[in-house]
Structure formats: C-alpha cells, structure tokens
Amino acid sequence: xxxxxxxxxAAAAGPHVGEVQYASGTxxxxxxxxxxxxxxxxxxxxxxxxxxxxxxxxxxxVAAQVNPVPPFSTDPxxxxxxxxxxxxxxxxxxxxxxxxxxxxxxxxxxxxxxDAPHGDLVIANEYASxxxxxxxxxxxxxxxxxxxxxxxxxxxxxxxxxxxxxSTGQASGAYIFRPWTNSVADIGQDNSNGRHxxxxxxPTGYAAPPLIVGTLATQDFNxxxxxxxxxxxxxxxxxxxxxxDNKGGQWSQDLQIDYVAWxxxxxxxxxxxxxxxxxxxxPPSLLKVISVSFPTAFxxxxxxxxTAVSTDDxxxxxxxxxxxxxxTGFEANVYRNDxxxxxxxxxxxxxxxxxxxxxxxxxxRDAYAAASAVYAGTASIGGSDGRHWVSLTIGHPATSANPIxxxxxxxxxxxxxxxxxxxxxxxxxxxxxxxxxxxxRSWSQNLQLDWIVLPRTxxxxxxNGQPLAVKLLNGPIVNEIQQVWRQSYAQxxxxxxxxxxxxxxxxxxxxxxxxxxxxxxxxxxxFSTELDTAATFYTDDNGLEMQQRSFNYTPSEVIAGNxxxxxxxxxxxxTQRNVQLTLLTDASHGGGSLASGSIELMLHRRCLDDDGRGxxxxxxxxxxxxxxxxxxxxxxxxxxxxxxxxxxxxxxxLTVVPLASGPLAPVFTGLSAALPDQVHLLSLRxxxxxxxxxxxxxxxxxxxxxxxxxxxxxxxxxxxLFAAPFNLSVNGEMNLLANQFYPMNRLHWN
Numbered sequence: 001x002x003x004x005x006x007x008x009x010a011a012a013a014g015p016h017v018g019e020v021q022y023a024s025g026t027x028x029x030x031x032x033x034x035x036x037x038x039x040x041x042x043x044x045x046x047x048x049x050x051x052x053x054x055x056x057x058x059x060x061x062v063a064a065q066v067n068p069v070p071p072f073s074t075d076p077x078x079x080x081x082x083x084x085x086x087x088x089x090x091x092x093x094x095x096x097x098x099x100x101x102x103x104x105x106x107x108x109x110x111x112x113x114x115d116a117p118h119g120d121l122v123i124a125n126e127y128a129s130x131x132x133x134x135x136x137x138x139x140x141x142x143x144x145x146x147x148x149x150x151x152x153x154x155x156x157x158x159x160x161x162x163x164x165x166x167s168t169g170q171a172s173g174a175y176i177f178r179p180w181t182n183s184v185a186d187i188g189q190d191n192s193n194g195r196h197x198x199x200x201x202x203p204t205g206y207a208a209p210p211l212i213v214g215t216l217a218t219q220d221f222n223x224x225x226x227x228x229x230x231x232x233x234x235x236x237x238x239x240x241x242x243x244x245d246n247k248g249g250q251w252s253q254d255l256q257i258d259y260v261a262w263x264x265x266x267x268x269x270x271x272x273x274x275x276x277x278x279x280x281x282x283p284p285s286l287l288k289v290i291s292v293s294f295p296t297a298f299x300x301x302x303x304x305x306x307t308a309v310s311t312d313d314x315x316x317x318x319x320x321x322x323x324x325x326x327x328t329g330f331e332a333n334v335y336r337n338d339x340x341x342x343x344x345x346x347x348x349x350x351x352x353x354x355x356x357x358x359x360x361x362x363x364x365r366d367a368y369a370a371a372s373a374v375y376a377g378t379a380s381i382g383g384s385d386g387r388h389w390v391s392l393t394i395g396h397p398a399t400s401a402n403p404i405x406x407x408x409x410x411x412x413x414x415x416x417x418x419x420x421x422x423x424x425x426x427x428x429x430x431x432x433x434x435x436x437x438x439x440x441r442s443w444s445q446n447l448q449l450d451w452i453v454l455p456r457t458x459x460x461x462x463x464n465g466q467p468l469a470v471k472l473l474n475g476p477i478v479n480e481i482q483q484v485w486r487q488s489y490a491q492x493x494x495x496x497x498x499x500x501x502x503x504x505x506x507x508x509x510x511x512x513x514x515x516x517x518x519x520x521x522x523x524x525x526x527f528s529t530e531l532d533t534a535a536t537f538y539t540d541d542n543g544l545e546m547q548q549r550s551f552n553y554t555p556s557e558v559i560a561g562n563x564x565x566x567x568x569x570x571x572x573x574x575t576q577r578n579v580q581l582t583l584l585t586d587a588s589h590g591g592g593s594l595a596s597g598s599i600e601l602m603l604h605r606r607c608l609d610d611d612g613r614g615x616x617x618x619x620x621x622x623x624x625x626x627x628x629x630x631x632x633x634x635x636x637x638x639x640x641x642x643x644x645x646x647x648x649x650x651x652x653x654l655t656v657v658p659l660a661s662g663p664l665a666p667v668f669t670g671l672s673a674a675l676p677d678q679v680h681l682l683s684l685r686x687x688x689x690x691x692x693x694x695x696x697x698x699x700x701x702x703x704x705x706x707x708x709x710x711x712x713x714x715x716x717x718x719x720x721l722f723a724a725p726f727n728l729s730v731n732g733e734m735n736l737l738a739n740q741f742y743p744m745n746r747l748h749w750n
Contacts, residue, residue: 028095029096029097029658030093030657030659031043031087031654032657034090035680035681036674036680038674040084040503041084041504042085042496047081048078050068050078051107051110053104053107054095054096054097055096056093056094057093057095063109064109065082065108065476065478066080066081066108067080068113070492071484072484072488073513073626081108082496083095084498088668090669090670091668091669111473111474111480113472115471116471120140121134121481123479124479124495128495128507129143130493130508132493136466137464137470138156138464141154150579152530154528154631154633155527155528156510156526156528157464158525158526159463159523159524160517161179161459161460161522162520162521162522163180163522163605163607170611171607171610172522173610173612173615175614175615177605178557179459183259184256184257184258186198187254187257188254189251189252189255195242195317197238197239199236199238199239200236200259202237210234210263211260211263211273211352212229212232214239214259215405216258217421217423218423218424219253221423222245223246223253223434224434225255226317226318227240227241227242227257227307228308228309228317228318229310230310230314240317241317244337247338258404258405260352266461272352273350278290278347279345280345281341286335286340286341287439289331289415290332292329292349293328294327298353299355301325302376303376303452304330304351304352306332306349306408307350307351308320308334308348309349312346314344316342317336318334319335320349320417321410321411321417321420322411323412323414324412332349332351333417334347335438335439356378357375357377357397375452375453376451377394381448381449382447383445390434391433391435393430393432394430394431397429405426406451407422407433407451408449409449410447412445412446416443416445419435421434431453465485468484470482470484476497478495490514491510492509492511493509495508503642503646507631509628509630510629511626512625512626517605517606521606522604524600524601526598527631528595529597531572532574533596534596535551535593535596535598536549536550536551537570537593538572539567539570540569540647543567543568543647545703546703549593559592562593564590565589565591566588566590567588568588568647569643570601578635578636580634583601584630585601589601589602589627590602603627605619607619607620641677641707644678644710670726672721672723678712680699681696682698683696687738693731
C-alpha cells in the first residue's frame with residue numbers, strides 16, 4: 001500500500017530461501033527500515049549467479065559484493081550478494097538485482113574463498129579489526145577506534161557441557177540446566193559380606209575411559225573402608241568397597257565416594273597424572289611396592305593421591321599409600337585386603353600430583369577464583385599410640401560449598417599401608433579424616449596425609465581444536481573468515497566496510513553453524529579476555545534495563561546457579577582500563593561470567609533425559625541452527641551509545657521483500673525527520689478496525705545515568721513527526737496499555 005505500482009510478495013515468482021526470493025534473471029526487492037532513524041546497513045540477498053548488477057530506485061548501479069555461501073550453511077543458494085543501503089527513517093527503497101555475464105560494467109565484485117595463508121588472519125574496516133590466531137584458528141584479539149585504536153585480547157572457544165542424567169538426581173532438560181560434574185556417588189549400606197559393588201554412571205563426552213581418582217566418605221563414625229575401581233569405560237565404572245576395620249564386616253551407614261574423572265585434555269593446569277601398572281603377585285604375599293617417576297620434576301616434593309584400578313571384572317580390593325615421595329617421583333604400597341596375592345595383570349594405580357599450597361598463600365580476590373581454586377597440602381598424623389586408627393580434623397583455605405576432597409596416606413619407607421577417608425562434619429575450611437593401618441596393629445612412624453581440595457567442576461569438552469578448514473574472503477563490502485572445526489560445528493566472522501555512521505561497522509558479526517549436536521551435549525561459546533571484571537557482568541532485563549550479575553559461589557550448582565537470561569545483550573567492564581566488551585544476540589540465550597574477564601553463552605542443547613518439570617519428553621534437539629552474535633569493544637560511554645542502536649538494528653533487521661517487476665517508486669519515508677538518537681518508535685498500530693485512531697508508542701531507550709547526553713530527557717513534536725500524506729492530530733497521552741488517558745487515577749500503595 002505504501003508503494004503504488006508494486007505487486008504483493010505473494011504474486012512474485014521464483015525460488016525462495018525462507019521468506020526471501022533469491023535472484024534469477026532480474027528480480028526486484030523492497031528494502032524496508034523499521035526504525036525511526038536514518039539507517040546505514042548491509043542488505044544480503046541469496047542469488048543463483050555470481051555475476052549480478054545491483055541498481056537502486058533511480059536505476060543507478062550500486063556497489064556490491066558476491067560471496068560464495070559457506071558449504072556448512074543451510075542456505076540452498078550458491079551465492080549471496082551484499083550491498084549497502086542508506087534508508088530514511090521508517091522508510092523504504094526499491095532495488096533490482098540482475099544476472100549478467102562475466103565482465104559486465106557495474107557488476108558486483110566477486111570474492112573468492114581462498115585457503116587461509118600461514119600466520120595470523122586479520123579482517124578490518126574503518127572502525128574495527130579482528131585477528132584470528134594462525135596456529136590455533138581461534139579469535140585472538142579485537143581492535144576498535146572507540147578505544148583510540150587500542151585492542152583487547154579475546155580468545156573465543158566452543159565447549160560442550162555434559163548434561164546430568166536422571167540416575168544422578170535432577171536431570172538436565174527443557175527447563176533445567178544442570179551440567180554433570182566430577183562429583184560424588186552413593187555407595188549406600190551393605191548387609192551381606194562386607195564388600196559392595198557399585199556402578200557409577202559417567203556422562204557422555206569421553207572418547208576413552210577417563211582417569212579416575214577417588215576417596216571414600218563416611219558418616220560420623222570411626223569405621224574405615226577402602227575401595228578399588230574396576231571395569232572402567234567411557235560411560236561408567238564399577239567400584240569395589242570393603243570394610244577394613246572389621247574385615248568383611250557389614251555396615252549400615254550411607255557410604256559415598258568423592259571422585260574426579262578426567263580425560264587427558266581436562267587435567268587442570270598444575271597437575272601431573274598417570275596410571276602406573278602394578279602387575280601380578282603370587283600368594284601368599286599381600287604387598288607389592290611400585291616406583292613412579294613424574295614426567296616433569298617438581299620444585300619440591302608434591303602432594304600425591306592414589307586409587308587402585310583393575311579392568312578385570314573381579315571383586316578383589318586393594319589399599320594404596322605412598323612412601324619416599326620426592327620432587328621426581330614416589331613409591332607406592334599396594335596391599336590386598338581380602339585375600340593373598342592376585343592374578344590380574346592389568347592392576348594399576350591411578351595417581352595425581354600437585355604442588356602444595358604455600359602456607360602464606362593469599363586467598364583469590366574475586367569470587368569465581370575463590371570457588372574454583374585448588375588447594376593441596378600434607379598434614380602430620382604422627383603415631384597411633386597402639387591403636388589401629390586415628391581421626392583428626394584438617395584446615396585449609398576457604399573454598400566453595402561442598403568441595404571434593406582427595407586423600408592418600410604418606411609413610412616413610414616401611415611396608416605399612418593405610419586406608420584413609422573423610423567423615424561427616426566437612427565445612428568450606430575443614431574436613432575430618434579416619435586413618436587405619438590395614439597391615440599393622442599400630443604404627444610409630446611419623447605418618448603424614450596428602451590432601452587435595454578442589455571444586456566440583458563440570459565436565460567440559462573442547463570443540464574447537466585445530467580447525468579442519470579456514471577460508472578467507474576479502475572485498476570492498478565484506479571481509480569474512482570461514483572456520484570449520486568439525487562436522488556440524490563451524491562459524492563465520494564478518495566485518496562490513498563503507499558504513500559511515502559508525503554503528504554497524506563497529507561490531508564483528510560472528511555466526512555459528514551448529515547441529516546436529518553430539519548426543520548428550522550442551523554447547524556454549526566462551527569469550528575470554530585479560531579484562532579485570534571480578535567475574536561480574538551485566539545482562540538486559542527483557543531488552544530494557546541492564547542488571548548487574550556477580551558470581552555467587554554459594555549455590556550447590558556453581559555453574560547453573562550463575563547462569564542468567566540474556567535476552568538481547570550482555571557486557572562486562574574493566575573499570576581500571578575503561579574498556580567494555582559487549583555481546584549482542586539475535587535470540588535469547590542463557591549466559592554467565594564464570595571467571596574474571598569471561599562471558600559464555602549457551603548456543604544449543606541436546607540432553608539425554610526428561611527433567612521431570614512438565615514437558616514429558618527428552619530435549620533431544622537434532623536441528624541445525626545459525627545463531628548470530630555481534631561483538632563490540634569500546635569504552636563504556638561509546639559502548640552505551642552504540643549498543644542500544646545496534647541491539648535494535650539486530651532485533652529489527654532490514655525487511656527484504658521480493659516483488660514482481662514493476663515501475664520503480666521513489667524512496668519512501670514515513671517520518672518527516674529522524675527521531676532523536678535516544679527515542680525509538682516502539683509501535684504504531686490501529687486502535688480498532690472501525691475508527692481512524694492509532695496508538696503510537698515512543699520509547700526512551702537509555703537508562704538514567706547510562707550516557708552523559710543520551711540519558712537526558714528529550715522532546716518530540718508529534719504534530720510534525722509524520723511525513724505526508726499522513727496527518728496526525730493528538731487526542732491525548734495514554735498509559736502504555738492504552739486503556740487510560742492522562743491524568744490517570746493511580747492506585748496509592750501503603
């Protein structure tokens with residue numbers, strides 16, 4: 001109705017991609033700006049040929065660029081043409097796209113996807129640049145004119161959380177995000193023969209059986225137990241638990257095990273680990289001593305914790321403890337509790353070694369670092385005063401609630417072997433242990449206890465290792481990097497050139513192409529920087545005010561408890577450097593800042609169980625999606641100005657409508673002039689189908705104090721707001737619901 005002489009979209013012929021007809025021969029398009037401001041933006045239309053000419057409503061050629069569609073995109077067209085449009089507020093312009101032969105004057109520049117050269121890759125325009133590391137293929141840094149051409153180191157990663165299963169409690173599903181953590185498993189009671197076999201399920205995400213190290217935990221009793229892992233696999237392991245203080249005795253308490261299950265890529269920094277073969281032992285011997293060397297020498301003797309492991313499906317139970325620990329290695333006593341000797345040749349000792357925490361170590365400054373810190377130490381136990389066992393309480397620096405505690409006894413150079421376990425009364429700064437000599441009635445040596453306290457971290461599987469393919473496309477309109485990490489996991493990074501208003505050109509466009517996901521995966525992208533943000537970030541409240549989100553390490557679910565809805569954008573600020581990093585989203589996501597200088601967003605999910613919260617089915621999403629993020633780096637003042645406009649540009653993109661051929665209409669605008677920068681035309685609609693009355697809603701998009709100028713009140717002349725042929729007479733101001741005129745009868749609350 002606004003463009004006389006055009007044909008409605010339903011009458012337009014030709015193949016379509018989604019809602020947009022892609023050009024073949026000569027095609028006409030109406031490009032509509034939904035915003036109340038003059039808008040410089042990029043129009044993208046799928047085309048069937050790489051040789052095209054784009055013309056504006058005056059019939060003049062428009063600078064354009066044709067890129068081949070990434071092979072991993074769901075777009076069925078082979079190419080996309082990009083061109084710039086300068087559209088009036090609430091306005092529209094017609095463009096034509098015509099297929100031509102190669103070399104036609106005025107034809108669009110054709111960009112070729114070339115293999116990325118060695119070294120770092122850089123895409124840039126007048127306002128920003130993005131650098132991709134030449135060796136890892138990951139985003140490396142972003143520079144901006146809004147930082148006086150300074151840059152910020154930005155590393156982008158893709159990870160997959162493994163969802164919790166229903167068998168371990170609350171499952172992750174449609175309503176609940178609960179990633180699986182290296183955690184605790186219930187063993188329960190034993191009313192049979194003093195030996196209990198427990199199956200512990202592991203999440204998906206392991207390509208090979210992980211390294212498992214664990215320590216038993218009892219209630220507030222003096223009983224002592226030992227455990228041996230058996231029949232490890234990528235999906236579960238079994239555990240033989242045995243009471244050592246009453247050989248073969250039953251128990252009625254609820255026994256548990258604290259454990260970690262780490263693949264080689266998940267071993268945290270600072271740890272060394274291994275799995276040392278033990279070999280068989282002929283009866284009547286009960287004890288074998290093995291020697292282990294560290295791959296890299298420590299500066300001082302480290303803390304070492306052990307667990308016996310057998311892949312044979314047998315009930316044998318072993319106790320292991322260390323002796324002669326040095327900076328280069330240790331010896332371990334391996335003792336069989338329930339028989340003499342052993343025949344299995346694949347018996348092993350899994351071990352972790354970590355440098356002891358210095359006595360004068362300062363606690364981490366920010367909340368996340370405190371919650372994710374690993375502490376290790378060696379406590380003196382001394383002699384037993386003629387008893388089989390002792391119990392003592394050990395203190396350590398404050399950690400998150402209910403951390404994992406791993407223990408192993410450290411002797412001198414004798415054959416005495418000791419079972420150790422934690423008992424009830426654990427706090428964030430202390431734990432209590434039971435120590436029992438399994439092959440001696442007492443001990444006089446100065447026995448010690450090695451301990452490691454660490455958080456219950458989620459199983460996080462990296463997705464973007466070395467990329468399979470990296471392509472570079474450069475041109476006058478678009479500079480693009482295409483990355484393929486593996487099947488169904490890819491992304492593009494784009495910067496657009498020639499946008500003089502400084503809005504659209506300031507943001508790096510990052511489009512992910514993901515799906516179908518691996519079964520049992522919750523995919524996130526994480527942006528890590530050197531910014532000092534104290535694990536605090538900000539998310540929008542339904543697109544309006546920004547809410548501060550500070551990391552809270554008190555929830556039992558540390559990761560899920562620090563995820564928040566990100567409706568349209570999130571940002572973090574380094575106040576000392578006066579730098580802000582903003583992520584704008586084209587759809588709602590969950591997100592969190594789990595470390596200082598880091599933001600992660602959940603992109604896609606494929607769970608294993610129904611979460612029992614009402615949907616009644618598993619969230620088993622097998623579709624491919626293409627979420628788009630715009631990454632902006634600027635000082636906080638410019639960020640406030642840019643992000644508000646950019647978010648609306650992202651949420652209300654240019655509307656591209658295919659039309660049948662017809663006379664070209666002049667550029668149309670619905671407003672007499674652009675609205676002030678802080679005022680958004682939120683809605684304009686008819687009040688009803690009968691009257692000639694419309695409802696106009698205007699929104700001041702800046703919070704109080706958000707920007708020194710744009711947060712101030714501003715006046716709009718409604719009488720002259722709209723251009724001809726519209727005539728507007730104002731009947732009165734109403735509330736947002738449009739059901740009461742001012743002045744209103746407001747309710748007064750006590």
